[in-house]
Amino acid sequence: MSDTKPTFEEAQRELEEIVHRLESGEAPLDEALTLWQRGEELYRLCRERLDAAEGKIEELASRVETSRPEKP
Amino acid sequence: MLVSMKVEATDYGDRRVYSVGAFNRGVSSWLGRLPTVWVEGEVTELRRQARWASVFFTLKDPADGACLGVSMPRGQFDALRLELADGDRVHAYGRPELYEARGEFRLRALSLERFGLGDHLAALERLKQKLAAEGLFAPERKRALPLLPRRIGLVTGNDAAAKRDVLTSIQARFPPASVLVGETYVQGPRAAGAVIETMRALWSVPGVDVIVIARGGGSFEDLLPFSDERLVRTIAESPVPIVTAVGHEQDTPLCDLVADARASTPSLAARLVVPDLAELLQRLDRSRGGLERGARRALERERRRIDQTHERLGRAPRLLLERSRSRLEQTAGRLKALSPRATLDRGYAIVRADDRIVRAGDAVATGDLVDVELAKGGFGARIEETR
Numbered sequence: 001m002s003d004t005k006p007t008f009e010e011a012q013r014e015l016e017e018i019v020h021r022l023e024s025g026e027a028p029l030d031e032a033l034t035l036w037q038r039g040e041e042l043y044r045l046c047r048e049r050l051d052a053a054e055g056k057i058e059e060l061a062s063r064v065e066t067s068r069p070e071k072p
Numbered sequence: 073m074l075v076s077m078k079v080e081a082t083d084y085g086d087r088r089v090y091s092v093g094a095f096n097r098g099v100s101s102w103l104g105r106l107p108t109v110w111v112e113g114e115v116t117e118l119r120r121q122a123r124w125a126s127v128f129f130t131l132k133d134p135a136d137g138a139c140l141g142v143s144m145p146r147g148q149f150d151a152l153r154l155e156l157a158d159g160d161r162v163h164a165y166g167r168p169e170l171y172e173a174r175g176e177f178r179l180r181a182l183s184l185e186r187f188g189l190g191d192h193l194a195a196l197e198r199l200k201q202k203l204a205a206e207g208l209f210a211p212e213r214k215r216a217l218p219l220l221p222r223r224i225g226l227v228t229g230n231d232a233a234a235k236r237d238v239l240t241s242i243q244a245r246f247p248p249a250s251v252l253v254g255e256t257y258v259q260g261p262r263a264a265g266a267v268i269e270t271m272r273a274l275w276s277v278p279g280v281d282v283i284v285i286a287r288g289g290g291s292f293e294d295l296l297p298f299s300d301e302r303l304v305r306t307i308a309e310s311p312v313p314i315v316t317a318v319g320h321e322q323d324t325p326l327c328d329l330v331a332d333a334r335a336s337t338p339s340l341a342a343r344l345v346v347p348d349l350a351e352l353l354q355r356l357d358r359s360r361g362g363l364e365r366g367a368r369r370a371l372e373r374e375r376r377r378i379d380q381t382h383e384r385l386g387r388a389p390r391l392l393l394e395r396s397r398s399r400l401e402q403t404a405g406r407l408k409a410l411s412p413r414a415t416l417d418r419g420y421a422i423v424r425a426d427d428r429i430v431r432a433g434d435a436v437a438t439g440d441l442v443d444v445e446l447a448k449g450g451f452g453a454r455i456e457e458t459r
Contacts, residue, residue: 008220015359022366025373032370039363046356049220050349053248057239060254060273 006042008049015042093172100170103177108167111179112187113140114261115156120146129156131164131179134261141178142166154186159293161187189292196299200326203301208308209329215313217333217344221281223250224345225274225312227267229258234288234338238317241342246349252277258287264300275312283310284341285327286317298325307331317341416447433459 006014018039021027027035081088090098113131120127126143133139142164156162162184169180203209224242228235235253242249254270257263267285274283285307287298297303298318304326307314313332318325321336328334335341408414412422422445423430430436440455 007218009218012219012356012359015356015363019359019362019366022370023362025366025369027366027370029370029374032367036363036367039359043356043360043363050248050352053220053222053250055243055246055248055250057243057251057253060252060270060277 005045008046011042011045011049015039015046018042092175096170096172096175100172103168103170106168108165108182111140111164111166112161113164115160115162116158118156118158120149131162132261134161135264137261141176142181143169143171143178144181144184148182149184152184154184156186161192163187192292192296196326199299199301200329203304203326203330208304213308215332217313217315218281219347221249221345223252223277223279223281225271225277225280225283226251226253227258227270227274227283227285228253228255229287230255234286234317237338238284238286238341241339242346245342246346248349249346250279252280259290259294259297263297264303267297268303268306271306271310271314275310280312282313282315282345284315284317284345285331286338286341287319289320289323292323295319295323295325298327300326303327304330315341315344413447416445419447421446421450 018035022032022035022039080094081090083089111131114134116130116132118127118129125146127146127149128141128143131140131142144164144166154160154162164179164181165183165185166179166181168177170177207213226235226238228238235255239251239253242251252274254274256270257266271283271285274280285298287295295318298316307316307327307330315333315335316325316327316331317335317338317340318327333344335344416422424443424445425436425440428435430442436442436455436458438455438458442453442455444450444453
């Protein structure tokens with residue numbers, strides 16, 4: 001994940017702010033179209049994040065052996 | 073009994089040599105000068121027999137496993153009626169002693185007290201006050217949990233229940249979740265240390281954005297490691313947020329107070345660390361719908377505005393025409409009011425002779441022919457008389 005790309009949360013928050021701005025009907029057409037484009041981009045980004053996650057359960061490779069008590 | 077005595081040695085040249093018995097007596101006498109103290113530990117390997125003058129047991133340090141043999145006069149031990157079991161924590165009052173016959177060092181206990189629940193609670197309360205005073209439990213220290221952790225670290229025992237509960241709840245809520253499980257001891261003398269090391273190991277793995285510490289219910293003593301001061305401090309210094317799911321609702325080990333979030337059950341812990349995928353997708357799709365609607369609405373609003381302007385533009389010439397027409401009609405009305413016809417309507421007549429209007433009697437002569445125009449029609453006439 002590159003540092004310049006927003007995290008899922010950031011992307012989702014920005015997307016929702018854009019929707020809010022668009023729904024308020026205050027944005028002039030030029031801005032509305034720019035917002036829409038940006039919103040679509042953010043939506044794609046969020047979906048990609050979700051689709052990229054491949055659920056897996058792993059065991060911690062290096063068990064913490066040192067802390068295991070000796071058997072009595 | 074320890075009695076200070078003179079220790080005999082044999083000299084071989086310049087080498088002074090002690091017999092084993094003399095050496096032991098010497099050490100024993102030196103040990104005998106040490107003070108009587110209280111020692112805390114857990115009782116293990118309790119050995120008591122009716123024919124023995126003393127009972128024997130081992131005191132074990134729950135923190136690091138260090139051991140100390142203890143002997144106690146059987147009569148005194150029995151009189152206390154402690155009914156000790158392995159693992160019970162006690163305070164033993166005694167002094168160091170060497171069992172001379174075997175050169176074995178141990179604690180000679182004179183008195184023994186069970187270190188009970190009340191004492192634990194008091195000690196725990198003191199620790200709680202101390203850590204609270206340091207600000208470790210302050211709400212402003214709590215970090216927000218990531219909405220979508222790349223990886224979830226799970227510290228759990230190898231007991232199936234708690235681990236399975238967390239894993240199945242996480243997977244049910246958010247199937248694409250990645251979990252890194254650190255299995256370790258969550259009970260017994262070394263649990264605190266083991267949990268600490270497992271946490272450290274987990275947070276060093278790249279991508280681990282949150283750690284869950286899960287342990288099923290247990291007795292007050294079972295959960296004591298989760299109030300361990302080192303464990304609490306380790307949670308406080310963790311670079312990633314920590315969620316605890318230890319014991320049941322009514323238990324509040326100190327780790328719960330320092331953790332960034334606390335869950336009373338493993339499935340609630342899952343709810344905290346992963347979002348509901350279905351809900352998340354719905355919310356995303358709603359946002360996208362709003363995006364389209366919003367953009368379309370902005371477009372339609374602009375189009376409507378253009379259309380209105382256009383319509384006004386089309387209406388402008390017609391408006392001009394109508395205005396001209398009405399002005400024309402007004403003029404026509406005024407014109408009509410001024411026309412002679414209106415005068416004829418009132419009963420006047422126009423008399424013309426040779427197409428000239430006759431305005432005076434002497435303009436014509438008897439016998440002339442004139443033309444008379446009326447409001448309706450007219451007639452020709454011959455002048456009979458002039459005046």
